[in-house]
Amino acid sequence: MIPYNQSSVSTLQTKERKIDVFSVEGNVDNETVKSFGEEWTAFDSFNETEIYNAGDNYFDIVPETILKHITNALDVGCGTGRWSYYLSEKVGFIECIDPSEAVIAASSLLSGKNNIRISKAGVDNIPFADGTFDFVFSLGVLHHVPDTKKAVHACVQKLKMNGHILLYLYYNLENRGLIFKTLFHLSNSLRWMVSKLPGAIKRFVCDLLAIVIYMPFVIVSRILIKLNLAASVVSRVPLSWYADKSFNIIRNDSLDRFGTPLEQRFSKQQITDMLIHAGCTDIVFADNAPFWRVIAKKK
Ligand SMILES: C[S@@+](CC[C@H](N)C(=O)[O-])C[C@H]1O[C@@H](n2cnc3c(N)ncnc32)[C@H](O)[C@@H]1O
The missing domain is CATH 1.20.1280 (Monooxygenase)
Structure with missing residues (x-):
């Protein structure tokens, strides 16, 4: 568990655990967050095989050598927490954050997982110190915030030097007819x-x-x-x-x-530029769907 770098503004008691709530402001679209809260509370029943099959697909560009050295991971925009569920047995500890009511669904899905903590927070105000995590992942999230470039930067800030970030951002169909x-x-x-x-x-x-x-x-x-x-x-x-x-x-x-009210789409070049601007190197895109999944290292 990573110490918070600020105080929570309140707590949310779910059936399974107490969740710290942090202020969410700035780089967030409130209508989108509300819509996801409703969505994830309606779809909180994933079966394990489905999670593992889809997880293999989303994480296939993360080499085993990286996974086995991950002590602390951060899941930005965890939704129901399905990817943290997938990763929980492969890495040390996972901090999950999401600003929506999805944290209630995540609390239920992740109830048996002792190496995961859930916090209600957004990418604009990630409640951990910079340079903390070995691995940050954010799948299907940062195209739903108003300023994706700023959000990518905020995520990379939380990485240790040589830590890795895995993103899935909607593609702009540049490789399609x-x-x-x-x-x-x-x-x-x-x-x-x-x-x-x-x-x-x-x-x-x-x-x-x-x-x-x-x-x-x-x-x-x-x-x-x-x-x-x-x-x-x-x-x-x-x-x-x-x-x-x-x-x-x-x-x-x-x-x-x-x-979802707010959705943006990006080219490979735009994502590369955002990652370079955030201080990343070794940028590798998956060449299979869903596009674009990309992994990069913090310099
Ligand atoms: C499509 S869902 C993806 C959830 C999860 N990563 C997955 O793939 O199952 C997008 C998530 O992003 C979250 N989100 C929206 N705005 C956010 C923000 N500003 N900071 C962090 N997460 C945000 C939503 O609440 C929602 O749970």
Whole structure:
């Protein structure tokens, strides 16, 4: 456990533990945080196999040699805490932070994990001293804050020298063709409308979208896989990444995709520039979906 570098403003008692709450201000979109709080309390039931399979996919660019030397890790924007759950047996201690009510879901998922602490805090005010962590990871989070470059910098600040950061930031479809880009622009207009709906209606609409938008592509991808077509062919089908994912994950991602007010997208070059600006080197991008996952070292 890492000592806090400031006092909490209050505490939140969940069924499983007491969570320290820190002030959240500045680089945060409150509507987005509220929406995630609702989302993660609706999707708090992940099964272990699903977490391990998806985790292998997200963490495949983190070499074992790095993992085994991680004493202290920081999960920025932990949501339900599924990635900390995945990492908990591989590393020493994990500090999880998230500014939303998702911490309640995380408390439940991580209830048996004694090497994890959860705090309610945002990336604008991470309650630990700079230069503290061996590993910082933030998956699917920093594209939902107003100033991603500043947020990346804030995360890197918390790393020890030679520590590593793993990020997953939505890509701007730079490596895709016209069909993908057109579908994205259509879905983005839809997101603009759906994200403004009240909670329960939004969840219902996103479930419908999971069925009518995601599932047709998923079914086509599954058929192509059954027909033994090459992975390079299957990957041309939009949303083919979900071919081996459960419907629960697809529903969750549909809500994530269409229900979130603030979402930004970045090119590889923009992410590289942000990491260099934050003081990183050895920047390596994954060449498989989901894009862009990147690992870098603090100089
Ligand atoms: C798509 S979810 C990802 C959660 C988790 N990392 C995962 O992949 O399962 C995005 C998370 O970012 C959190 N978030 C939003 N704004 C944030 C901020 N300013 N600082 C830290 N986390 C934030 C949300 O509350 C939400 O839990």
